[in-house]
Amino acid sequence: xxxxxxxxxxxxxxxxFVVCLFAVPNFLPEKMVQSWPKWAQxxxxxxxxxxxGSHILLEVDSNAVRKEKLETVRDDARRVLRxxxxxxxxxxxxxxSVEVRIREGSNFDQALEKLRELSQPLGGVLSxxxxxxxxxxxxxxxxxxxxxxxxxxxxxxxxxxxQSIQIIERRVNELGTVEPLIQRQGTDRILVQVPGLQDxxxxxxxxxxxxxxxxxxxxxxxxxxxxxxxxIPPDDEILYSASQPRTPYLxxxxxxxxxxxxxxxQPGFDQRTSEPIVSFRFNTSGARKFAQVTQENVGxxxxxxxxxxxxxxxxxxxxxxxxxxxxxxxxxxESANDLxxxxxxxxxxxxxxxxxxxxxxxxxxxxxxxxxxxxxxxxAAMVIIFMLATYGLFGLFANVAVAINVAMIFGVLxxxxxxxxxxxxxxxxxTVGIAVDSNVLIYERxxxxxxxxxxxxxxxxxxxSRALATILDSNITTFIAxxxxxxxxxxxxxxxxxxxxxxxxxTVFTAFxxxxxxxxxxxxxxxxxxxxx
Amino acid sequence: MRHLxxxxxxxxxxxxxxxxxxFPVSALLSIIAIxxxxxxxxNFGIDFKGGTLIEVQSxxxxxxxxxxxxxxxxxxxxxxxxxxxxxxxxxxxxIAEQPGGEAAQQQAVSKVRGALGDEVNYxxxxxxxxxxxxxxxxxxxxxxxLAIVSILIYLWFRFEWQFALGAMIxxxxxxxxxIGFMSVTQIDFDLTSIAALLTILGYSLNDxxxxxxxxxxxxxxxxxxxxxxxxxxxxxxxxxxxVITHVTVSLALLALLLFGGQAIHSxxxxxxxxxxxxxxxxxxxxxxxxxIYLGVGTxxxxxxxPDRDK
Numbered sequence: 021x022x023x024x025x026x027x028x029x030x031x032x033x034x035x036x037f038v039v040c041l042f043a044v045p046n047f048l049p050e051k052m053v054q055s056w057p058k059w060a061q062x063x064x065x066x067x068x069x070x071x072x073g074s075h076i077l078l079e080v081d082s083n084a085v086r087k088e089k090l091e092t093v094r095d096d097a098r099r100v101l102r103x104x105x106x107x108x109x110x111x112x113x114x115x116x117s118v119e120v121r122i123r124e125g126s127n128f129d130q131a132l133e134k135l136r137e138l139s140q141p142l143g144g145v146l147s148x149x150x151x152x153x154x155x156x157x158x159x160x161x162x163x164x165x166x167x168x169x170x171x172x173x174x175x176x177x178x179x180x181x182x183q184s185i186q187i188i189e190r191r192v193n194e195l196g197t198v199e200p201l202i203q204r205q206g207t208d209r210i211l212v213q214v215p216g217l218q219d220x221x222x223x224x225x226x227x228x229x230x231x232x233x234x235x236x237x238x239x240x241x242x243x244x245x246x247x248x249x250x251x252i253p254p255d256d257e258i259l260y261s262a263s264q265p266r267t268p269y270l271x272x273x274x275x276x277x278x279x280x281x282x283x284x285x286q287p288g289f290d291q292r293t294s295e296p297i298v299s300f301r302f303n304t305s306g307a308r309k310f311a312q313v314t315q316e317n318v319g320x321x322x323x324x325x326x327x328x329x330x331x332x333x334x335x336x337x338x339x340x341x342x343x344x345x346x347x348x349x350x351x352x353x354e355s356a357n358d359l360x361x362x363x364x365x366x367x368x369x370x371x372x373x374x375x376x377x378x379x380x381x382x383x384x385x386x387x388x389x390x391x392x393x394x395x396x397x398x399x400a401a402m403v404i405i406f407m408l409a410t411y412g413l414f415g416l417f418a419n420v421a422v423a424i425n426v427a428m429i430f431g432v433l434x435x436x437x438x439x440x441x442x443x444x445x446x447x448x449x450x451t452v453g454i455a456v457d458s459n460v461l462i463y464e465r466x467x468x469x470x471x472x473x474x475x476x477x478x479x480x481x482x483x484x485s486r487a488l489a490t491i492l493d494s495n496i497t498t499f500i501a502x503x504x505x506x507x508x509x510x511x512x513x514x515x516x517x518x519x520x521x522x523x524x525x526x527t528v529f530t531a532f533x534x535x536x537x538x539x540x541x542x543x544x545x546x547x548x549x550x551x552x553x
Numbered sequence: 554m555r556h557l558x559x560x561x562x563x564x565x566x567x568x569x570x571x572x573x574x575x576f577p578v579s580a581l582l583s584i585i586a587i588x589x590x591x592x593x594x595x596n597f598g599i600d601f602k603g604g605t606l607i608e609v610q611s612x613x614x615x616x617x618x619x620x621x622x623x624x625x626x627x628x629x630x631x632x633x634x635x636x637x638x639x640x641x642x643x644x645x646x647x648i649a650e651q652p653g654g655e656a657a658q659q660q661a662v663s664k665v666r667g668a669l670g671d672e673v674n675y676x677x678x679x680x681x682x683x684x685x686x687x688x689x690x691x692x693x694x695x696x697x698x699l700a701i702v703s704i705l706i707y708l709w710f711r712f713e714w715q716f717a718l719g720a721m722i723x724x725x726x727x728x729x730x731x732i733g734f735m736s737v738t739q740i741d742f743d744l745t746s747i748a749a750l751l752t753i754l755g756y757s758l759n760d761x762x763x764x765x766x767x768x769x770x771x772x773x774x775x776x777x778x779x780x781x782x783x784x785x786x787x788x789x790x791x792x793x794x795x796v797i798t799h800v801t802v803s804l805a806l807l808a809l810l811l812f813g814g815q816a817i818h819s820x821x822x823x824x825x826x827x828x829x830x831x832x833x834x835x836x837x838x839x840x841x842x843x844x845i846y847l848g849v850g851t852x853x854x855x856x857x858x859p860d861r862d863k
């Protein structure tokens with residue numbers, strides 16, 4: 021146990037040295053590190069709880085996706101039946117399906133065939149799973165039921181999440197923060213982490229808005245208040261203004277031009293009133309549609325609607341042919357800016373809800389770092405003194421091994437670009453405890469062997485070989501606990517699991533190699549007649 | 554230089570005799586802990602219960618809790634708890650989960666921000682919606698089970714099944730007592746508590762495995778030694794190591810407890826209880842003597858057969 025070939029000793033020291041080297045960038049000023057090659061720049065990332073920032077978990081509104089999907093099926097069915105000139109009644113969305121009753125029994129088979137064609141295989145032609153987007157069933161009385169299958173819905177939700185991630189990225193990047201993290205979680209969730217944010221209110225507003233913009237005509241055939249109390253015309257609906265007091269507008273359901281046709285939006289100021297406004301520009305088809313509508317409706321009001329709220333309802337004074345326009349509506353400079361960001365980034369395919377938020381202010385983060393440092397230093401100092409008092413020279417060996425161990429933990433954390441959280445610091449402090457334990461196990465075993473009557477060198481040798489088996493067993497059990505924590509944990513808890521797991525690996529490495537090597541060199545140098553522990 | 558020796562060499566404590574006391578005491582404590590869990594309950598934090606937690610720091614000196622309580626109480630948010638958190642100008646505000654789904658939680662935060670205005674710094678805001686909190690709890694419970702089972706399987710491979718079973722009984726005992734501790738102290742039970750429980754599990758097992766390792770070695774070496782004597786010898790031989798290790802771990806934990814700040818206070822307090830108090834006691838007074846009842850070593854030699862009846 022105490023004999024090392026030259027190359028083996030070199031390999032051990034080299035490994036430890038190189039791993040420790042990776043920890044170096046963490047302790048140098050950022051400017052200095054920036055000029056290094058990319059692989060050498062790896063460093064420990066501070067978790068949001070230490071550097072401050074917002075962690076926001078969003079969920080796609082699957083009910084909205086379902087509703088939209090069903091409405092598409094209903095519209096498709098209407099188109100198909102109309103094209104085939106089949107008479108029908110009662111085309112409705114009911115639960116998870118669309119139902120339609122075919123009027124003439126003689127047309128039934130033809131209608132059924134046409135409706136069946138609406139059902140598409142899922143996942144494209146290549147991955148033939150045999151699953152289709154719709155289940156088509158029939159019932160007595162010429163009733164056809166088109167049910168949206170669960171896999172089809174899941175696929176639609178996945179697509180929504182993918183599109184939403186791109187849009188959110190565009191929105192968050194406009195905030196100009198460093199290294200935001202936006203990623204999918206599960207099927208219907210999106211995790212957004214933005215470090216170093218003082219106040220997440222604005223971020224949440226940017227995330228929470230669907231930003232669906234439509235231009236629609238205002239129905240002036242009756243006052244909105246009257247319509248709200250009595251019968252609303254079937255092609256109209258009542259929407260309210262975004263600003264207080266909330267005034268109702270009777271607007272047509274038909275969308276003239278939508279936000280999807282915008283190519284650009286910029287905040288600015290109205291030249292006459294110097295109010296903040298948002299100016300926008302349509303693409304070619306949007307410009308054509310907008311020109312046609314404004315030509316036909318001069319003198320009538322139209323509504324600019326964002327997420328089902330009327331922002332403004334100006335009267336068309338003259339045809340707008342250039343494909344550009346502006347929105348004014350009690351904006352502040354900031355809200356005009358935010359609306360421009362939202363319009364440029366595009367509308368979310370479905371509304372997102374915030375289901376979890378964790379925000380740490382920068383002040384608390386700095387306090388936590390300071391406290392983490394103090395407690396680590398104090399803990400380390402107490403352990404070092406205790407080990408020196410208990411084992412003397414061998415205590416010194418143990419302290420050196422533990423110090424290298426901690427440096428290696430930082431090295432591995434840097435190599436993995438791992439995140440260091442406050443519980444992560446606790447994990448490192450606890451690792452110091454485990455690392456010391458491995459030395460205690462070895463030393464106590466050596467003492468036992470000495471008492472058992474072995475010669476010093478013999479006892480040291482036997483002590484190592486017997487204790488190492490125990491160290492391996494006991495560390496594997498703790499490692500299993502850490503692995504489970506990593507698997508189930510999120511955020512800070514995962515940070516704890518990472519440092520604990522890495523700490524166990526480096527501890528086993530140090531116990532098996534470095535501690536042995538140090539003691540082996542000492543034995544060769546001093547040829548001890550008695551073991552000083 | 555004379556070194557510090559906490560445990561003298563060659564101790565000969567009769568630990569196994571204590572099983573007649575330690576087993577009933579542990580059983581009683583476990584029952585108390587379980588009934589505490591059911592009748593007194595745990596103080597579930599927002600991670601598992603849902604709701605909002607806001608840590609604020611008043612800008613002008615010590616926070617006026619009464620005034621804050623009055624202004625927040627009038628917001629119609631149901632139960633609002635205020636608590637001084639560390640320094641006198643730090644206040645922790647807890648708001649129960651709001652009825653009305655995910656969006657309602659966010660509105661609660663805006664209301665609090667509106668009511669407290671610019672008089673405070675917002676140090677931390679955590680909002681956990683109803684959906685996430687349910688998932689987090691089931692993740693935590695599943696994780697704990699998973700850890701126990703996988704460790705058990707590992708021990709089963711490395712030792713005999715009796716050892717695995719003994720370790721598991723010791724394990725569950727630790728977890729149950731720690732949950733009892735959490736119930737008595739009403740420490741916030743959140744995700745970090747699950748982390749603490751898992752670490753206690755790992756540590757306590759670590760200790761148990763060290764003693765079991767020695768027991769296994771002794772079983773191979775002394776084929777005729779009666780089981781209680783063999784177990785006593787094993788525990789005594791590893792006693793010095795156990796004590797020294799626990800002193801160092803306690804020193805590290807003590808530093809975290811004293812200087813680690815409020816954010817990890819409940820975590821370290823739980824660890825202190827679990828690792829130092831329960832973990833040590835369990836491996837010596839529960840995990841080792843239970844091997845007698847599980848029939849370890851009975852098949853070694855016919856001469857040691859009388860031990861079985863003890």
